[in-house]
Amino acid sequence: MTIRLGLFDSGIGGLTVLRRILERHGAVPVTYLGDTARVPYGSRSPSEIRSIAAEVVAWLRVQEVSTVVMACNTTNALARDVTEGQAGVPVVGLIGAAAALVKESRVGVLATPATVASGAYRESIEALHPGTLVVQQACPDFVPLIEAGDLGSDELREAAIRYLQPLLEASVDSVVLGCTHYPLLVPLLANLLPPHMRLIDPAVAVATQLDAFLGQPLPGSQNQPVSLAATHMCVTKDAAGFAERATAWLGQRPCVDLVNLQP
DSSP states (O other), rough: OOOOOOEEESTTTTTHHHHHHHHHHOOOOOOEEGGGOOOOOOTTTHHHHHHHHHHHHHHHHHTTTTTTOOHHHHHHHHHHHHHHHHSSSOOEESSSHHHHHHOOEEEEEEOHHHHHHHHHHHHHHHHSSSTOEEEEEOOOOHHHHHHHHHTTOOHHHHHHHHHHHHHHHTOSSSEOSSSGGGGGGGGHHHHSOOOOOOEEEEHHHHHTTHHHHHOOOTTOTTTTTOTTTTTEEEEEEEEEHHHHHHHHHHOOOOOOEEEOOOO
């Protein structure tokens, strides 16, 4: 089978994963789906999320992808089994990758309400690192505010202060960015946290895990400018708005197609 990664997320968050992959592996062929018609996933019920995952995977199969990357923590937490059962190709997820990056004994997790309620991060971290204190914080306002496109808004800063407070009170030493939208907030979060507190981006580990399918990057080939030459980017709503928001993160304006996931 020809190599083509299939990445999916509810919106622009998965672009943080795409960027890490392209930085490590160059212009590998990718089909990216942002399900913008149904963003955010994190406030939906488990049954809705599982149904959406099945629909997305069916669409990716039609695109003949060789590996599926779940660039969305919420579906990873609640529909990993659905994705693996229907993909017919290898599936790479985020939560286990993030747990493997944990080194500290007191860890905070910022995630969507659905991901927090699933307990997936707590279970994964505690399984790998018994005795670790895991403090989870649901952040329902983050994804809608990020998708709105103004990362410097007062409303976003106020939400960040509110969500970080329980983690600061628990004296955590690191914070897992448990939603792929959240790396877009690293400058804001780093400004609000003590210098010693480490931010963990699961996308870094996902890009490394893909070595098993794409091969080891050549020496000196990493951290090159991102190329979208082999990326097919699709959304289910507002292609122009998505392209504009994606430009701010990727440093170039992508071509974005509007697609319908229904057969």
